[in-house]
Amino acid sequence: NAGVTQTPKFQVLKTGQSMTLQCAQDMNHEYMSWYRQDPGMGLRLIHYSVGAGITDQGEVPNGYNVSRSTTEDFPLRLLSAAPSQTSVYFCASSYSAGTGIPYEQYFGPGTRLTVT
Amino acid sequence: SQELEQSPQSLIVQEGKNLTINCTSSKTLYGLYWYKQKYGEGLIFLMMLQKGGEEKSHEKITAKLDEKKQQSSLHITASQPSHAGIYLCGADLNSGGSNYKLTFGKGTLLTVNP
Numbered sequence: 001n002a003g004v005t006q007t008p009k010f011q012v013l014k015t016g017q018s019m020t021l022q023c024a025q026d027m028n029h030e031y032m033s034w035y036r037q038d039p040g041m042g043l044r045l046i047h048y049s050v051g052a053g054i055t056d057q058g059e060v061p062n063g064y065n066v067s068r069s070t071t072e073d074f075p076l077r078l079l080s081a082a083p084s085q086t087s088v089y090f091c092a093s094s095y096s097a098g099t100g101i102p103y104e105q106y107f108g109p110g111t112r113l114t115v116t
Numbered sequence: 117s118q119e120l121e122q123s124p125q126s127l128i129v130q131e132g133k134n135l136t137i138n139c140t141s142s143k144t145l146y147g148l149y150w151y152k153q154k155y156g157e158g159l160i161f162l163m164m165l166q167k168g169g170e171e172k173s174h175e176k177i178t179a180k181l182d183e184k185k186q187q188s189s190l191h192i193t194a195s196q197p198s199h200a201g202i203y204l205c206g207a208d209l210n211s212g213g214s215n216y217k218l219t220f221g222k223g224t225l226l227t228v229n230p
Binding site: 031032033035040041042043044045048049050058090092094096103104105106107108109110112 | 120149151156157158159160161164204206215216217218219220221222223
């Protein structure tokens with residue numbers, strides 16, 4: 001298993017450009033999430049999905065869109081990049097065994113994005 | 117205010133010394149996850165705690181959950197340079213089963229000097 005994969009690893013954008021960060025997992029996990037990590041802020045949840053066709057907003061969703069057409073893929077779209085979106089983005093997936101039964105999230109290697 | 121507070125923010129220890137990192141929540145904990153991150157890399161899962169009083173160990177790392185205090189501690193015995201990195205605690209603060217929307221602390225940067 002490749003686990004959770006993310007592409008690209010690095011990206012530089014100009015203000016106003018759009019792009020899609022790719023995330024895929026091969027573990028047949030129902031749940032997938034996007035986080036951003038900024039210095040001094042820890043990880044913050046952007047969007048998440050509990051299954052194909054179902055997405056919802058996290059703590060910091062503004063400026064980002066997501067969709068989940070398949071179990072495997074969960075792309076994150078930046079519609080009009082801003083310098084405030086300079087960050088490291090992590091995708092994660094996890095298994096669901098029912099309410100109250102926790103399993104760990106598996107994280108991808110991250111995408112380092114710089115917006116100038 | 118931060119829902120999940122980690123302390124200390126950074127820690128420098130001599131190889132062979134023991135150390136403890138704390139993670140305190142302002143809300144009820146339904147699951148507590150410890151991760152380790154090397155600079156520029158992804159998060160590596162260490163341990164998960166769910167029940168009050170639960171304690172888990174892996175090699176020289178032990179994590180405990182104090183449900184009443186809404187706090188978890190991560191203890192490393194006889195630290196080694198390989199233990200260096202950023203330790204992050206993540207918590208399910210949403211009634212359980214919500215491992216897809218964890219709240220994270222800001223992390224503790226551990227340096228181990230040989």
